[in-house]
Amino acid sequence: MAQTQSLSIEHSQSDYSFWDRLCILKDRWIADTRFQNQVAKIPFIKNIAKKRANQLFDVMAGFVYTQILLSCVRLNLFNLLKDGPLNLDEIKKACSLDAIPLKKLLDAAVSIRLLEMRSKGRYGLGILGAPMVGNTALSSMIEHHTVLYEDLRDPLLLLSGDIEIKNLEKFWPYVSPDEKEQDSLKDKERVKNYSDLMSASLPLVADQVVDAYDFSRHECLLDVGGGQGTFLKRVFLNAPQLRRKLFDLPGVAGLAKDSFSLTADHQDIEVHGGDFFQDPLPTGADLITLIRVIFDHDDERVKILLRSIFAALPPEGKLLIAEPMADTPDHPAMGHAYFGFYLLAMGRGRPRTIQEMSNLAIHSGFRSVEVLRCNMPINAQVLLISK
Numbered sequence: 578m579a580q581t582q583s584l585s586i587e588h589s590q591s592d593y594s595f596w597d598r599l600c601i602l603k604d605r606w607i608a609d610t611r612f613q614n615q616v617a618k619i620p621f622i623k624n625i626a627k628k629r630a631n632q633l634f635d636v637m638a639g640f641v642y643t644q645i646l647l648s649c650v651r652l653n654l655f656n657l658l659k660d661g662p663l664n665l666d667e668i669k670k671a672c673s674l675d676a677i678p679l680k681k682l683l684d685a686a687v688s689i690r691l692l693e694m695r696s697k698g699r700y701g702l703g704i705l706g707a708p709m710v711g712n713t714a715l716s717s718m719i720e721h722h723t724v725l726y727e728d729l730r731d732p733l734l735l736l737s738g739d740i741e742i743k744n745l746e747k748f749w750p751y752v753s754p755d756e757k758e759q760d761s762l763k764d765k766e767r768v769k770n771y772s773d774l775m776s777a778s779l780p781l782v783a784d785q786v787v788d789a790y791d792f793s794r795h796e797c798l799l800d801v802g803g804g805q806g807t808f809l810k811r812v813f814l815n816a817p818q819l820r821r822k823l824f825d826l827p828g829v830a831g832l833a834k835d836s837f838s839l840t841a842d843h844q845d846i847e848v849h850g851g852d853f854f855q856d857p858l859p860t861g862a863d864l865i866t867l868i869r870v871i872f873d874h875d876d877e878r879v880k881i882l883l884r885s886i887f888a889a890l891p892p893e894g895k896l897l898i899a900e901p902m903a904d905t906p907d908h909p910a911m912g913h914a915y916f917g918f919y920l921l922a923m924g925r926g927r928p929r930t931i932q933e934m935s936n937l938a939i940h941s942g943f944r945s946v947e948v949l950r951c952n953m954p955i956n957a958q959v960l961l962i963s964k
């Protein structure tokens with residue numbers, strides 16, 4: 578069993594600000610069980626105390642909730658209930674579980690608001706379950722998290738870098754340069770797996786980007802790290818006149834080419850295979866996009882990529898970056914907690930703040946950075962960067 582580490586450190590109290598000292602007093606009160614018990618009896622304040630207790634409980638129990646959600650997704654419960662509530666027997670007909678464990682799952686899902694009790698003991702969609710209906714983007718990420726879940730089993734081992742095989746690192750072959758793309762069947766399968774996940778989850782980000790920016794003001798768009806081309810296909814719906822190009826690793830570019838060849842609307846997209854850290858990017862586009870690309874890489878590599886984009890753009894060209902970012906207002910846990918640990922398990926990259934992104938862009942020669950308004954910044958923030 579993992580041990581709690583015992584720490585004994587001298588605090589340099591003389592350095593503490595007035596605010597630090599106030600916070601120490603507050604922390605001592607809150608940590609004191611007698612104080613907690615007294616507060617639990619005071620009207621109004623007791624509601625704040627209950628809310629905090631719930632929040633802490635949710636942080637502690639979050640990994641259990643995740644598995645309840647995963648079970649619901651695997652049993653396709655949300656889609657099953659989309660046309661109306663069903664009782665246990667009706668749900669059982671469509672599920673692989675017996676009545677007793679199924680009821681356990683359904684009741685658990687009700688308690689975390691994925692489902693809701695309706696008339697005559699029927700189960701309907703809950704306030705958190707309803708958005709899951711038909712949501713293949715989120716479902717694919719929830720299923721994918723089983724890989725991360727394994728790597729998080731011993732978080733201190735993960736943090737110290739002592740894990741021998743990280744499942745997530747294997748899932749993303751391009752993070753280990755020597756494993757980037759070998760011509761074996763296994764690697765082709767891995768490239769296809771991560772590219773499929775990216776295509777399935779892209780709507781979470783792509784809808785934000787096309788809402789935030791008018792692509793029709795450009796003549797030609799190059800999507801760098803564009804995967805199988807799902808983003809370029811989405812942009813076409815808003816800007817059908819735009820010429821489009823895609824750059825990605827050769828294995829992924831091959832998948833994009835195959836996919837474009839299937840539809841007349843996309844057959845004219847130029848596809849380029851290469852390594853953006855080594856090969857020059859194709860020129861001719863007045864807009865370049867980086868969708869969920871930067872956070873995979875460390876600062877030095879990001880600077881190489883940004884300088885290469887700068888070189889590929891014409892004098893008035895624009896770069897648009899979209900990805901989830903650290904310290905996003907109202908969504909603090911998404912950055913350093915979720916992506917911080919996801920990218921740690923992946924083995925490279927980090928979530929960056931808007932300021933850190935802007936510094937990297939300016940350092941790479943760009944003139945200015947504008948933050949575009951988007952509706953769901955938890956999915957992505959969008960930066961428009963001018964040369």
Ligand SMILES: C[S@@+](CC[C@H](N)C(=O)[O-])C[C@H]1O[C@@H](n2cnc3c(N)ncnc32)[C@H](O)[C@@H]1O
Pocket residue numbers: 751775776779801802803804805808824825826829851852853854867868869870873
């Ligand atoms: C996280 S995925 C994002 C894909 C797509 N933009 C999206 O949002 O769905 C990162 C993409 O960058 C590509 N990539 C990573 N390293 C690369 C490199 N050195 N050269 C070219 N492409 C690279 C990957 O193959 C992958 O398609």
